[in-house]
Amino acid sequence: MSLVNGVMALGAAAFVVPLAIHLLFRSRFRRLDWGAMFLLQDIVNANRRRMQWHQWILLLLRCAIPILLAFAMARPLLSSIGPLGGEAIAGESPVSLILLVDESRxxxxxxxxAHAIESINELLDSMPRRDEVILISSSRLSAPPSRGGPRDARETLRELRFDGAPFDMAAALQAGVNACRDATHPYRRIIVVSDFQENAFANPDETAGSSFLASxxxxxxxxxxxxPRPQLDFLDVTDTNADASSLANVVVESVQIDATAILVxxxxxxxATVRNDSDLPVVNVRAGWMIDGRVFDTETISLEPRGTVHLSWxxxxDAAGGASxxxxxxxxxxxxxxxxxxLAVEVLSPIRVWLVDGQPSQEPLQGETDFLRIALSPYAFRASGRLANATSANGAHPTEPRDLVSTKVMSQRGLIKQLAPLVADDPARGRSSEAAEGPLPDLIVLANVERPPRAEDQDPLSxxxxxxxxxxxxxxxxVDPAAWADCEWLPAQIQSTIESQDSPFRIVPPGARLSVWQSLGxxxxxxxDPVEISQLRSLSPExxxxxxxxxxxxxxxxxxxxADQLRAATAPGDQTEEGNRDQGGLGRVMQFAIACDTSWSNLPLRPVYLPMMQELVLEMVGKDFPSSQLPGTPMVIPPISPPGDQDAAAWRVTASGGALQNLPVSSGSPLVFHETSIVGAYRFGNVSDLATDGDSVPQAVAVRVVDVPASESTLxxxxxxxxxxxxxxxxxxRYREAGSLVEATQRDRFGRELWRPLLCLLIAVMIGEVLWQQRGVLRAANPFTRPRPEAM
Amino acid sequence: MRLADLFRARDVSRIESLRLAARQAVEGLAVGRHRSPHKGSSVEFKEHRPYVPGDELKNIDWKAFGKSDRLYVREFEEETNLRCMLLVDQSGSMAYGGERARSLSREAQTSAAGASDSAAPWWNGTKQEYAMGLAAALSYLMLSNQDSVGVMTFDAKVRDVVPPRMLPSHLNVILNALVQDHRGGETDLGTVLRQASVKLPRRGLVVLISDGFGDVESLGRSLTLLRGGRQDVVFLQVVDPDELDFPFEERVDFRDLEATDRHEIIDARQIRDRYLESLKRHNDMIAAACRRNHVDHLLIRTDLSLVDCLSRFVRMRQAGPVSGAAHEAIQGGPSVEVGP
Incomplete structure (x- = not known):
């Protein structure tokens, strides 16, 4: 507490005046010879202590009057912002205001x-220029906060879109506290502007069993x-008076692709699923199916109150590449x-698989890879009518279904001969290039290969x-275990073979543990179950x-x-994990302990073999990227290279809304794109491809979609x-109105003047003094009310 | 001391015109206007009695003899004079005189100074002086009505006793006894009345003039004793207006008139209510004691002129009960306040 007019407080010394008057009054009295002393004596004896208290209280009240008057005139000031080191008084110290704005959908x-913007502007209007404002948007918690004065913050407010990811209260508060650490001024105030939805109070670490409150x-x-401890305020911008109809909402809950991979x-x-989040029916809503942001087909739907509609299309x-x-x-x-x-998807060309046969044979189904080739390209096998020519999808009849996979059988020597030129100079470039030798295969299968390529072959597989x-x-x-012992990319060390003794080995079905083979039982x-294994290799996985x-x-x-591949397979919905898969840019290696023919097991002869291998190849080759990701999370694009002699700087991203941006592409390393705060599709590719040409949709190398979960729409x-x-x-x-928040900030900044309550107290004391003085006197002052002896 | 020193001439003539009557039969030594418990010669027939030898023949009712053939003697009520004893309190508390009573005395003196008749320079507004004047007036009234009157002054004990006489010259004796200064000491009305009752052997009128400050229970017992002696008792309670309404506003050092070493410095406003409550309780107890013993009780304020007070008192006695309290008047007497 401080005093605006501190000198006036000296007037409190005037309390000695009533004290002196009281003492003087005590010494002044009138002498009176009195006859009815026996009446007085009884009264005095019975009330002496009470009268003394009366006098003391009266003296106290009288002394309080000048003290209160002096303090009221001194204008005492109550402020949470007190002087620091005696250098400043309340109201003069600048404040660092950390504004945490919920930008969720x-x-x-x-x-x-609008209420939030209006409230923040009202708050900023009340702040002096020297104050610091740190504006943190909930969709950019990891980004450096906007820092500046109130005017700068007002400009930043215009960029808020309120279409971000669900508000994470704990993370936002952590970001606010971090900003406090970097604040310029010692007096800090954190204001959280939000509608405080239920999902904002979910604990991000819920699996650990801790509650949100514990966080x-x-x-x-x-x-x-x-x-000093920063003040924390919650400004709730929820309109409590809003009627239900104003919050009625229809939301596209989900869009899904019913295929493992999309081929050209x-x-x-x-x-897609559409949900009606209102108590009113919704009729004749036009729903449009989009590809790359353009509507290709429409239909009209109606929704019952709180109902859902499932649509399919x-x-x-017609072209490979990224799409939405x-x-x-x-x-x-x-x-x-x-x-x-x-939804972001990648349209694939037919998958190219090279089968390296360690034991080739001209006899049908005697080669090491014959069963696998049939399993991967069954239509080509049927169209060819013979195994030897079933080498490509080109052999299939144009009107028949095409295989997902085209296979090419070769020996280890052939592999080295064909692969080495493709990976010799620029491996990243070779994968998507159409070089003279042909493109890089999507998958290489090593079947019963004795040893890895020799060092003098420059290890093309690595x-x-x-x-x-x-x-x-x-x-x-x-397979020679000693030769493969030094291979670094095999996930398990090859040991000796194990033969079954009495009964064959049987496979434990993975079930739900592996999404890839979940459908197999x-x-x-x-x-x-019918698969019997007579011999297998003992593997020692790392x-x-x-x-x-x-x-x-x-x-x-x-x-x-x-291990990373297991995580991807067991948690396909975990977009964060899937995102991590792309970061390394390394291929995947899958190692079987059995042969791919019937020499060690009857697996190739069982119905499970074909779907098992098909799903496995699609899983390995398919692009693992999130179909959509939250705003603000970085996008990771695998290494891409412009075709031919195009300059790497010519690659760009078309952000949602059509904004073009050059990308610092570097060959061989994944691209991490952070500016993902805007909801929509982001198309990555060559600038010439992305340039729009009339109504045509440019083909992108990769597409990523930023979206907000449908749960955020549940108010x-x-x-x-x-x-x-x-x-x-x-x-x-907690505040619901900006006015009360501004009032609180002003009160904390400039303090609360106490002269009004002091003045009221002074008046009350003065009235109390009069009443107390007249207590017992008022009735006596009116002779008509006094008790009198009987009258004639 | 002469009566002319106490009252102006016109007041004396007003006193002369008053006549005080006894409420009950009294015993006197001379024939008078008051009923006597004895039979005697008067015009008031009382009863017939059978003739016995020795009765005077003139008292035989011959008409009754003619009717009944038996001798009856007619008897008449004896009328006698009133024997009144004035008991005047001269204790310390009676020395109080308030401002309003003093103002009345100054007015009386001022008017007397410009008038040809006598003044009342003796009166300074104290209750004692008022009681003295009241006693003197009553004495003059009694004597002028051929009644016997005596006076007894007291404070803590009986001081002077003047036996009742009906001689006109007896007034000076009474006045001299009244002006004797015996002020001081505490009042004990009960004890004094018990002492006085011994000195009042015959039925008569006893007028007690006092402020009544003291032990009320003792006073009640003494009144009972007096009433047991067939005395017609009147209690004239003389109080100062200040004692009735306690008008003081400031801090006052109250010094006890009955004990000079006792005093209290009090903010008068603080205790006014409780004082008035206590005074009312005290007066109520006195009134109850008087009612219980059939004693006429008059509360007299000293700011009322003596003659007015006396005339009201005499009218009350002549009219019997006051304010419609007929039953109380027959049984004893009402408590009334006499004031301006």
Whole structure:
């Protein structure tokens, strides 16, 4: 507390005046000889203590009057911002204001975003220029915050889109506390502007069993660590008076592709779910199916209150590359942004597989790779009518279904001869190039190959893997474990072979553990049941870098792959994990402990073999990237190179909304793109390809989609109990109106003048003094009310 | 001391015109206007009695003899004079005189200074002086009505006793006894009345003039004793207006008139209510004691002129009960306040 007119406080010394008067009054009295003393004596004896208290209280009241008057005139000031080191008084110290703005999609519902902007502007208008404003958007928590004065913050506010990822309260508070650490001024205030939806209070580390409130403890500790402690305020911009119709909303809940991979000229089915989040029916909504942002087909849908509609559409892609598919609704509702949802896909050309046969044979089905070739290209095999010529998808009749995979059988020497030129100089370039020798294969299968390529052959397989190629390794009786012992890219060390004794080895079905082979059955009913293995290779997988996909019932590893591939397969919906897969740019290696022919097992003769191999190849070759990702999360694009002699600087990205941006492409390393705050499709490719030419849609090398989960469209405020608990633990204040928040900030900054309550107290004391003085006197002052003896 | 020193001439003539009557039969030594418990010669027939030898023949009712053939003697009520004893309190508390009473005395003196008749220079507004004047007036009234009157002054004990006489010259004796200064000491009305009751052997009128400050229970017992002696008792309670309404506003050092070493410095405003409550309780107890013993009780404020007070008192006695309290008047007497 400080005094504006401190000198006036000296007037409090005037309390000695009533004290002196009181003492003087006590010494002044009138002498009176009195007859009815016996009446007085009883009264005095009975009330002496009470009269003394009366006198003391009267003296206290009289002394309080000048003291209160002096303090009221001194204008005491209560402020949480006190002087620091005696250099400044309240109101003169600049403040660092950390504004945490919820930019999630739910903020766009109704007038929330407008209310938020209006409230923040009102707050900024009340701030002096010397104050610092650090503006942190919830969609850019990891990015450096906007820092400047109130005017700068007002400019930054215009860039907010309120179409971001779900608000993470704990992460936002952490970012706010981090900003406090970097704040310029010692007095800091964190203001969280949000609609405080239920999903904002979910604990990001929920699997660890800790609650959201527990995640607040470190924040609370960090806040307490600051001196002075930053003030934390919550500004709730939810319009509590909004009627239900104004928040009625229709949302495209999901868009899905019902295929493992999308190939050129192959029909693909796209399904979508539309949800009505209101209590009113929605009729005649025009839904448009989009490819690369352009509507190709439309239909009209109607939705029951709180109902959902499932839509499907079939289309084909005529060119390989990145694309986006989606659904858009022409409907005006509370959140227009969620009326559109897109999905990033990659359209593939037929998959090129080189089969390196370690034991070739001219006899049908006697070669090491004969069964595998049929399994991968069954239509080509049927069209050819003979095994020897089933070398390519070109052999199939044009009207018949085309195979997903085209295979090419070769020996190890042939592999080295054909692969070495492709990976010799620029491996990353060779993969997508159309060189004279042909393009790099998508997958190389090593079947019963005795030893890896020699060092003098410059190890083309390692180069191939580094360039993003994939290798499928099958064991066999010709495989020399000692020769493969030094191979670094095999996930397991090759040991000796194991033969079954009494009964053959059987495979434990993976079930739901592996999404790749999930459809092949589980423990109850499995296509793996008839498979019998008579001999297998003992594998020693590296625990840290590999994982076992399949095992025999006796526990022997049957299929081993790298650990990252297991994560991808077991958690396909985890977009973050899938995103990580692209970062290395390395190919995948899958190692089988059995041969790919019937020498060690009857697997090639069982129905499970074909789908198993097809799914495996698609899984290995298919592009693992998220179909959509949250705003603000970085996009990782595998190494891409412009074709031919084009300059690398000519590659660009077309962001959502059509904005073009040059990309610093460097060959051989993945591209990480951070400016993903805007919802929509991002198309990466050559500038010449991306340049729009009339109505044609340019083909992109890669497409990524930024979108917000449909759950964000469910407008449900956090439970009041949780909010109150959060406020209590953090020592925060909650406001619903900007005016009250501004008033609080002004009060904290400039303090609260106490002269009004002091003046009221002074008046009360003066009245109290009069009443107290007249207590017992008032009745006596009116002779007509006194008790009198009986009158005549 | 002469009566002319106490009252102006016109006040004396007003006193002469008053006549005080006893409420009950009294015993006197001379024939008078008051009923006597004895039978005697008067015009008031009382009863017939059978003749016994020795009765005077003139008292035989011959008409009754003619009717009944038996001798009856007619008896008449004896009328006697009133024997009144004035008990005048001269204790310390009676020395109080408030401003309003003093103002009245100054007015009386001022008017007397310009008038040809006598003044009242003796009166300074104290209750004692008022009581003295009241006693003197009553004495003059009694004597002028051929009644016997005596006076007894007291404070803590009986000081002077002047036996009742009906001689006109007896007034000077009474006045001299009244002006004797015996002020001081505490009042004990009960004890004094018990002492006085011994000195009042015959039924008569006892007028107690006091402020009544003291033990009320003791006073009640003494009144009972007096009433047991067939005395017609009147209690004239003389109080100062200040004692009735306690008009003081400032801090006052109240010094006890009955004990000079006792005093209290009090903010008068603080205790006014409780004082008035206490005074009312005290007066109520006195009134109750008087009612219980059939004693006429008059509360007299000293800012009322003596003659007015006396005339009101005499009218009350002549009219019997006051304010419609007929039953109380027969049983004893009402408590009334006499004031301006």
């Amino acid at each position: 739910s903020m766009s519902a109704g007038a929330r975003s 607040l403890e470190p924040i609370q500790d960090r806040l307490s660590g600051f001196q 000229d192959r029909p693909v089915s796209i399904s 079939q289309t084909t892609f 598919v989606g659904l858009t609704l022409e409907h005006a509702d509370a959140i227009p942004a969620d009326n559109r949802r897109e 180069r191939y893997l580094s360039a993003g190629g994939h290798v499928l390794f099958f064991d066999g009786d010709q 589980d423990a109850d009913e499995s296509l793996f 625990p840290s870098s590999s994982s076992v996909w399949l095992r025999t019932e006796s526990g022997e590893p049957l299929v081993v792959t790298g 449900r405020s956090v439970a009041p109990e949780l909010m109150e608990e959060c406020i209590e633990r953090l020592g925060a204040d």
